Amino acid sequence: MNWIHLVAVLALLEYLAFTVLTGRARVKYKIRAPATSGHEMFERAYRVQMNTLEQLVVFLPVLFLAGRYWPPAVVAGVGAVFLLGRVLYRHQYVKDPASRAPGFILTLLPNAALLLAALLGALRGAAA
Amino acid sequence: MNWIHLVAVLALLEYLAFTVLTGRARVKYKIRAPATSGHEMFERAYRVQMNTLEQLVVFLPVLFLAGRYWPPAVVAGVGAVFLLGRVLYRHQYVKDPASRAPGFILTLLPNAALLLAALLGALRGAAA
Amino acid sequence: MNWIHLVAVLALLEYLAFTVLTGRARVKYKIRAPATSGHEMFERAYRVQMNTLEQLVVFLPVLFLAGRYWPPAVVAGVGAVFLLGRVLYRHQYVKDPASRAPGFILTLLPNAALLLAALLGALRGAAA
Numbered sequence: 001m002n003w004i005h006l007v008a009v010l011a012l013l014e015y016l017a018f019t020v021l022t023g024r025a026r027v028k029y030k031i032r033a034p035a036t037s038g039h040e041m042f043e044r045a046y047r048v049q050m051n052t053l054e055q056l057v058v059f060l061p062v063l064f065l066a067g068r069y070w071p072p073a074v075v076a077g078v079g080a081v082f083l084l085g086r087v088l089y090r091h092q093y094v095k096d097p098a099s100r101a102p103g104f105i106l107t108l109l110p111n112a113a114l115l116l117a118a119l120l121g122a123l124r125g126a127a128a
Numbered sequence: 129m130n131w132i133h134l135v136a137v138l139a140l141l142e143y144l145a146f147t148v149l150t151g152r153a154r155v156k157y158k159i160r161a162p163a164t165s166g167h168e169m170f171e172r173a174y175r176v177q178m179n180t181l182e183q184l185v186v187f188l189p190v191l192f193l194a195g196r197y198w199p200p201a202v203v204a205g206v207g208a209v210f211l212l213g214r215v216l217y218r219h220q221y222v223k224d225p226a227s228r229a230p231g232f233i234l235t236l237l238p239n240a241a242l243l244l245a246a247l248l249g250a251l252r253g254a255a256a
Numbered sequence: 257m258n259w260i261h262l263v264a265v266l267a268l269l270e271y272l273a274f275t276v277l278t279g280r281a282r283v284k285y286k287i288r289a290p291a292t293s294g295h296e297m298f299e300r301a302y303r304v305q306m307n308t309l310e311q312l313v314v315f316l317p318v319l320f321l322a323g324r325y326w327p328p329a330v331v332a333g334v335g336a337v338f339l340l341g342r343v344l345y346r347h348q349y350v351k352d353p354a355s356r357a358p359g360f361i362l363t364l365l366p367n368a369a370l371l372l373a374a375l376l377g378a379l380r381g382a383a384a
Contacts, residue, residue, distance in 0.1 A: 005193055005250035012186050012243060019182060033225035034168070034175035040290070047290035053185055054275060057309055058268050060189055061316055065261055097289035115268060122261035133321055133378035140314050140371060147310060161353035162296070162303035181313055188317055 003076035004067040007083065008060055014086055015056055018049040044097060048090045055082075055107050062114035069121025078117075081110040131204035132195040136188055138211055143184055146177040146218065172225060176218045183210075183235050190242035197249025206245075209238040259332035260323040263339065264316055270342055271312055274305040300353060304346045311338075311363050318370035325377025334373075337366040 022045045025031075029039035037043055059082055067075045089103025150173045153159075157167035165171055187210055195203045217231025278301045281287075285295035293299055315338055323331045345359025 001253040002250045005196075005246065008189060009193065009243060009247045009250055012189060013247075016186060016239070016243070033221075033228065034171040036175070043290040047292070049182075053182060054305075054309060056185055057312055058272060061264060061268060065265065068261075093289075100289065111272070115265060115272070118261065119265045119269075122258045122265055125257040129381040130378045133324075133374065136317060137321065137371060137375045137378055140317060141375075144314060144367070144371070161349075161356065162299040164303070177310075181310060184313055 002072075004063060004072050004079070007076045007079035008063055010083055011056060011059060011063075011079070011086075014083060015049075015052050018045075018052050018086075018090065022046050022049045041094075044094050047097075048093050051089070051093075051104075052086055055086075055111060058111050058115065062111065062118045065118035065121065066114045069124065070117050075114065075117065078110045078113050082107055085110065130200075132191060132200050132207070135204045135207035135211065136191055139184060139187060139191075139207070139214075142211060142214055143177070143180050146173075146180055146214075149218075150174050150177045169222075172222050175225075176221050179217070179221075179232075180214055183214075183239060186239050186243065190239065190246045193246035193249065194242045197252065198245050203242065203245065206238045206241050210235055213238065258328075260319060260328050260335070263332045263335035264319055266339055267312060267315060267319075267335070267342075270339060271305075271308050274301075274308055274342075274346065278302050278305045297350075300350050303353075304349050307345070307349075307360075308342055311342075311367060314367050314371065318367065318374045321374035321377065322370045325380065326373050331370065331373070334366045334369050338363055341366065 022042075025039075025042045025045035026033070029042040031038045031042045036046055059079070063075065063079050066078075085103050085106025087103075088106060089100055092103050093100045150170075153170045153173040154161070157170040159166045159170045164174055187207070191203065191207050194206075213231050213234025215231075216234060217228055220227045220231050278298075281295075281298045281301035282289070285298040287294045287298045292302055315335070319331065319335050322334075341359050341362025343359075344362060345356055348355045348359050
């Protein structure tokens with residue numbers, strides 16, 4: 001089992017699930033492409049997807065980089081927090097966008113921790 | 129020739145071409161930054177670019193991960209379908225967004241196949 | 257010191273800083289989620305972040321790929337231009353979106369150079 005690869009693939013699977021949910025909301029609330037607004041519930045689904053994309057672009061590189069300098073099981077464990085944070089974020093955001101902070105913090109904290117780990121590793125320079 | 133690297137670079141080149149076409153549409157239809165709406169044809173070009181970005185974020189990691197567990201030539205071949213799917217998607221979307229499904233399916237299928245290949249590889253764990 | 261990893265991490269740190277500035281603009285100009293428009297200054301901050309995301313998706317892969325075929329210190333140096341280009345882009349865009357060209361060119365040039373370097377490397381195929 002390669003834990004870091006597994007967490008990376010699960011994060012992408014989670015994100016793809018969010019894009020499917022956006023697609024369903026597009027049909028349900030009759031938002032015709034190319035529009036990305038027009039119904040509050042569609043916009044919530046779309047923003048959850050976009051915010052996940054915005055954070056994923058940081059998450060994947062720092063997950064892999066941190067994994068080259070620190071014990072992979074620990075790095076993957078921190079990455080798993082990101083996976084859970086995104087589930088919470090979506091759940092809360094769709095219910096009420098104003099309640100999105102806890103899920104966002106559980107996204108930002110693992111991202112910041114992995115980024116710091118990657119930075120320290122790059123400065124130390126002893127990549128595997 | 130490194131086929132996986134080649135497919136990855138071509139996907140990025142294709143995406144950059146889409147961003148250039150969005151930039152041209154911005155000038156042609158006089159959409160002043162920071163606006164991203166205001167003319168249907170600009171919005172189509174912009175949404176093609178954004179949808180490509182949304183799928184590229186999955187495509188590149190699963191292409192590389194799958195390539196570490198499965199024969200690179202096969203993985204690159206599946207990746208080439210993504211490249212063609214995006215050309216079809218753009219062509220159809222700009223003509224009529226309602227006809228975008230075939231190109232989208234030819235994006236989603238290779239992405240799903242590569243994601244599954246990466247997942248199986250990560251579970252087996254015998255990365256090169 | 258691994259210069260390529262360092263440039264990659266700094267690019268992600270810069271991008272995260274832009275997302276924080278967007279978040280602050282959201283509060284300051286009272287743009288309630290899930291809206292992403294409603295005040296020119298918020299939209300400028302948001303578009304800077306999105307444009308950086310759009311370019312980062314190209315930058316990181318070509319930085320790493322180029323670094324596998326060419327001297328890492330040279331590749332990292334070209335990457336550093338991207339970091340500066342983004343600071344200039346943000347500074348100019350927030351002041352006046354019409355003045356964003358120089359910062360954008362300093363993003364596009366290093367991206368194009370690294371992409372070309374990655375393409376030549378992939379064609380030559382002698383990856384490390």
